[in-house]
Amino acid sequence: MPDSGSSRRRALKAMLTVAVLAVIAPFTNLVRFFYREDTGSAPRQRIANTSELKPGSSLFFSYPRTGDPKIDGDPFRQWILIMTRDGKLRAYSRVCVHLWCLPIYVPERGELICPCHGSIYKEEDGVAIAGPAAFQPYPTNALPMMSIEVDEKGDIYATGVVDGRVGLGREWKLRSPDTNLKRV
Amino acid sequence: MSAPRYKTFREAVDALIKWTVERLERTPFAAFKFTFPKQYISPYGYLGTLTTIVFLVLGLSGAILMFYYTPSVDLAYASVKEIEESVPFGFVMRQVHYHASNFMVLLAVFHLYYQYFSGRYKIKNEVLWVTGIILGILTVLEAYTGYNLILNQRAMLAINIGMGLTFAAPVLGPSVAPILMGGGYFDLIVRFYALHVFIIPLLMLLLLTVHIPRALIIDLPMIVGVIGAIFVVGGMFPAEIGIRFDPSKGLVEVPEWYLTSIYAFLRTGSERFWAGALLPLLFAIFFLIVPFVDKSKKLSWRDRPFFTAMGIASILMIVVTTVWGFYVDFSQRNVFDQLYIEPIIYYSSFGLMTWACFFVTYRYLIKPRGKPTPAKPVVLSPASGAVAVAVTLAMVIAFGYLALMTYAQDLPNVSMFNMGMALILFGLMLHFYRHTSLTAAKPR
Structure with missing residues (x-):
């Protein structure tokens, strides 16, 4: 009976296919091996007290902090907390979205200036207004923002990246930097 | 069974080599x-x-x-x-x-x-x-x-x-x-x-x-x-x-010099993936598909003027973009202006270069020429060949000695140069050696 023979072969082949798929399936998790996944992705971390800052000043902090100087010193964990000249608090990634140098805050001009190719970011919202970073299209021309909380004692806490990816820029949404600051 | 006996050391070595080569025939080396x-x-x-x-x-x-x-x-x-x-x-x-x-x-x-x-x-x-x-x-x-x-x-x-x-x-x-x-x-x-x-x-x-x-x-x-x-x-x-x-x-x-060409593309200020990856990728794609496009039976570059012109144009583009990538205009004050490359000039130069290569290829290069005269090989007599081997040997020894001495004097770069000279002269000596053993073996 040639008919039943061929259907038996087809059934065997189907079983083999299913078996191969079942064996391969668990290995798809291998992909995750290549990514370093941060477990507690947004820890609440104390940065400073408002009394340590005056209008037109800044300080650097690393986030998320691990205690290992090699990891904490990584540029991709470098953030800058700014008290703007009119007293607003802002926290941006320090990694320039052009070529990943670390801009510094220049209070006289109210701007963050990158030492490498001279990209200039506004203190107000971290958007590039000059230099090569300003040439990049919108979501990639702005420094990622950190959401911060200030409690009644004046302690400032970093509570996670709200907008964008370090070194890349922001996501496709317009957001006022003021909404990232909570007073608790 | 008694172990084979060899009359001379040379015979034993030859037998060993023969034994090894025969066994290597079972390995991929035989291919x-x-x-x-x-x-x-x-x-x-x-x-x-x-x-x-x-x-x-x-x-x-x-x-x-x-x-x-x-x-x-x-x-x-x-x-x-x-x-x-x-x-x-x-x-x-x-x-x-x-x-x-x-x-x-x-x-x-x-x-x-x-x-x-x-x-x-x-x-x-x-x-x-x-x-x-x-x-x-x-x-x-x-x-x-x-x-x-x-x-x-x-x-x-x-x-x-x-x-x-x-x-x-x-x-x-x-x-x-x-x-x-x-x-x-x-x-x-x-x-x-x-x-x-x-x-x-x-x-x-x-x-x-x-x-x-x-x-x-x-x-x-x-x-x-x-x-x-x-x-x-x-x-x-x-x-x-x-x-x-x-x-x-x-x-x-x-x-590094093999990447300055891509660097030049990036410095035009165009969107970076487009300028820095897609355009250079066109080069690679051209070379990848060339055997499937050029279907003619002709092999010589003279008979394939289009691909000859494309090849020369690609060499010219590699050279020009590589040199351009190194160029920094220090008369400008800030870094960004020093590095900026005007995209209109940059990209239009490609059109010009390609046109020039096609013009030169079709106008001058593919013209049929007379039969090339084969170059006469330089043949040394066995005696002068032996002298050449001896002279290069002396120079190898001299440079090897110099390399040792300069290393001892804490001049590693000079020592390295001397090592290289010794190696090059050793290569030359090997060449004279094979040349002389060939001419000496030939009957007059």
Whole structure:
């Protein structure tokens, strides 16, 4: 009976296919091996007290902090907390979205200036207004923002990246930097 | 059964060699046909073998460098500095590794163009050709991951541009880039190290097994000469370690020469993935598809004017973009203006270059010429051949002695130069040796 023979072969082949798929399936998790996944992705971390800052000043902090100087010193964990000249608090990634140098805050001009190719970011919202970073299209021309909380004692806490990816820029949404600051 | 007895030592050695060769016939080695030329032949035909030899030199010197190099963000630069300055012979090993990488890229490019202009991608060589193009790209990636391991300013410029380009790739970019990057630079350096010392070389070796033709020419004098040339260039132009990278300081640096062409594209200020990856990729795609487009039976470049013109245009573009990538306009005040390349001038120059190449090729190059007169080979008499061997031998000894002396005097670069000269002269001596043994054996 040639008919039943061929259907038996087809059934065997189907079983083999299913078996191969079942064996391969668990290995798809291998992909995750290549990514370093941060477990507690947004820890609440104390940065400073408002009394340590005056209008037109800044300080650097690393986030998320691990205690290992090699990891904490990584540029991709470098953030800058700014008290703007009119007293607003802002926290941006320090990694320039052009070529990943670390801009510094220049209070006289109210701007963050990158030492490498001279990209200039506004203190107000971290958007590039000059230099090569300003040439990049919108979501990639702005420094990622950190959401911060200030409690009644004046302690400032970093509570996670709200907008964008370090070194890349922001996501496709317009957001006022003021909404990232909570007073608790 | 009694053990075979040999009358002389020579007989025993011959028997051993015969025994080994017979047994090697059971191995894949039997598939290869090795030719050790008995006289000078043009190296254009075996540039691929020379590239492979330089690849082996890189493997050896790189493996030795691994003994001291530390793939760690805070220690990498210092460990390279240690190799360069305080490890005995470390200077020579690092310079050999660096300059061999340049030689390998250069030889691969020469190999590509010789095979291209002589139409070798036809005659059932398509698989060899395509694997060759992929090997070429892997060679540049290998060199790229290598010089990034120093973590100096030049390395960081390259890492930042490379990662930025990967990130900017549509669809795949944001998920591929973190695979290279990990959690930050402290992961990146280890991953680049793994790529450089294991993953990419392994891929290259695997591709090499497909790329390698069965008939191989092993020209010992030329191989020794090329290795000597690496030493000479390394001694004359030692590569510097550069300034340790500090992201909070300014960065004025150009990449290695095989990447400045891509750097020039990026400096036009166009969208970076489009300028820095897609346009240069057109070059690779052109070479990948050329055997499937050029279907004519003709092999010589004279009979294929279109592809000859395209080949010359691609060489011209590589040269022009490479030089342009190095050019920095220091009359400008800020860094961005110093590096900016006007895109209209830049891109229109490609049209001009292509037009010029087609014009020159069709107007002047493909004109039929008279039969080329074969060059008369230089033949030395056995006596003068013996003198040549003796003279080169004396020079090899002299340079070897000088190399030892200059190393003892703490002049590693001069010593390296002398080592290279000794090697080149040794290659020359090998050539005179085979030439003389050939002429001496010939009946008058």
